Amino acid sequence: MKVPLLDLQAQLKTFEEEMVAAVTDVVRSTRYIGGPEIEALEKEISEYSGAAYGIGVSSGTDALLVALMALDIKEGDLVLTTPYSFFATMGVILRLGARPVFADIDPVSYNIDPEKVAQALADDTKKRIKAIIPVHLYGQCADMTRIMALAEQYDIPVVEDAAQAIGAECPFTENGTTRVMKAGAIGIAGCFSFFPSKNLGGIGDGGMVISQGEQFAKKVELLRNHGAYPKYYHKMVGGNFRLDALQAAALRIKLRHLDSWHKQRAANAATYNKLFSDCGLISGAEITTPVSVYGEASTDENNYHIYNQYILRVSQRDGLREWLLKNDIGCEVYYPVPLHKQECLGVDAEKWDMPHAEKAAEETIALPIYPELTTEMQMYVVETIKKYYQ
Numbered sequence: 001m002k003v004p005l006l007d008l009q010a011q012l013k014t015f016e017e018e019m020v021a022a023v024t025d026v027v028r029s030t031r032y033i034g035g036p037e038i039e040a041l042e043k044e045i046s047e048y049s050g051a052a053y054g055i056g057v058s059s060g061t062d063a064l065l066v067a068l069m070a071l072d073i074k075e076g077d078l079v080l081t082t083p084y085s086f087f088a089t090m091g092v093i094l095r096l097g098a099r100p101v102f103a104d105i106d107p108v109s110y111n112i113d114p115e116k117v118a119q120a121l122a123d124d125t126k127k128r129i130k131a132i133i134p135v136h137l138y139g140q141c142a143d144m145t146r147i148m149a150l151a152e153q154y155d156i157p158v159v160e161d162a163a164q165a166i167g168a169e170c171p172f173t174e175n176g177t178t179r180v181m182k183a184g185a186i187g188i189a190g191c192f193s194f195f196p197s198k199n200l201g202g203i204g205d206g207g208m209v210i211s212q213g214e215q216f217a218k219k220v221e222l223l224r225n226h227g228a229y230p231k232y233y234h235k236m237v238g239g240n241f242r243l244d245a246l247q248a249a250a251l252r253i254k255l256r257h258l259d260s261w262h263k264q265r266a267a268n269a270a271t272y273n274k275l276f277s278d279c280g281l282i283s284g285a286e287i288t289t290p291v292s293v294y295g296e297a298s299t300d301e302n303n304y305h306i307y308n309q310y311i312l313r314v315s316q317r318d319g320l321r322e323w324l325l326k327n328d329i330g331c332e333v334y335y336p337v338p339l340h341k342q343e344c345l346g347v348d349a350e351k352w353d354m355p356h357a358e359k360a361a362e363e364t365i366a367l368p369i370y371p372e373l374t375t376e377m378q379m380y381v382v383e384t385i386k387k388y389y390q
């Protein structure tokens, strides 16, 4: 049996005609930049996420970059973030001439640990930290209640890297009231990626910034188009961070399926969890299955974990990876080198001590979890893993 890490062909079959028709309409309209598809997608995604504004942009990376630009992050500033994420989270900080400060992750959720955030903020006596970027890794929100409380205490804006977490929910407590909120709608900005392997993936690159703040959203909108308003009058220096109408049209078709895909991913995760526990691998301590920290995602009506990735923590990870690939099972390591160890940091790469991120980078592996995965395929994956450890 062959089990790919992701199977976009299987997904495409469920809406191919609609998608081709929507894309063809854009081709025939000749409205390729801006226009009704973009505006409709911005409205649909901001409403879906419970945010007031949505600004379509060219990628998840550019969503983060333009959000930091709108906050005037510049040379000499520090930005507090997690050491365990895709490179873009840190890359945008460096591109603006700012430097990252890292707070280690919680080893259960793999998200930034609020205790370490508190420590880093307390240590910043010169008040150089100008923004905090929590990442909702693998499709599960960071502890936004505590992060936002700290951000408020220190008066620092929070940009949520929600590239892997569109639609993921978490209980959020503020002023003694708890509400369920969606990823990206809590900080001053939430950044989404529509890279094809994300839960909502386009037919190319794309992204979006969502926000509750009118002034902030207006600034992002200006920066997206070279800071021009009106046309040819440049109030500030932005870039070309625009989203294509073709992407918007394709994404609108897929958005209608998103919640059912989230549920199917969560159901697949529950199936894996059960299969692993039934075969006794968990008690053998060789394998730790992922934890949905806000409640069991599959039984709950809330999307507390949207499983962009299903991550195991294992012993002999690199050997297991080779074994799975040899047996036609797709798998990947997200991420083999934590951000604080990346060569591009130069001498700074030596100075951080982030034991939980480093351990995660050595011990974790992502298994296929896409919605169209069958139970048979999952049984084959678990059987194959079992054989490796026998």
Ligand SMILES: *Cc1c(COP(=O)(O)O)cnc(C)c1O
Binding pocket: 059, 060, 061, 062, 085, 086, 088, 089, 135, 161, 163, 164, 192, 193, 194, 195, 205, 206, 207
């Ligand atoms: C995918 C991703 C990004 C970047 O998104 P692109 O659309 O590929 O530019 C940023 N942060 C995280 C955590 C991601 O997973």
